[in-house]
Amino acid sequence: MRTRCEVTVWVIPLSLDDFAGAGSAMVHVGGPVPRLDTVVRDAPHGTAFLESAAQLEHFQELFRRVTERSLSPERSRDLIR
Numbered sequence: 872m873r874t875r876c877e878v879t880v881w882v883i884p885l886s887l888d889d890f891a892g893a894g895s896a897m898v899h900v901g902g903p904v905p906r907l908d909t910v911v912r913d914a915p916h917g918t919a920f921l922e923s924a925a926q927l928e929h930f931q932e933l934f935r936r937v938t939e940r941s942l943s944p945e946r947s948r949d950l951i952r
């Protein structure tokens with residue numbers, strides 16, 4: 872398996888059921904100018920670009936919860952292998 876330092880994978884155990892709204896692909900794009908941050912979300916009806924302060928706050932909280940409850944990157948890698 873190749874290791875790439877710019878990609879981190881967290882496996883979300885299927886037994887967790889408190890992630891309403893996390894069932895589709897989400898990407899948080901951020902940089903040194905926070906007001907330019909965007910969440911890109913893939914949904915059945917197409918791709919949505921979310922950039923309002925309220926939307927960003929909601930998805931940043933969702934990303935935080937998912938990261939906290941997921942397996943560590945090392946445990947995720949071991950599970951995938």
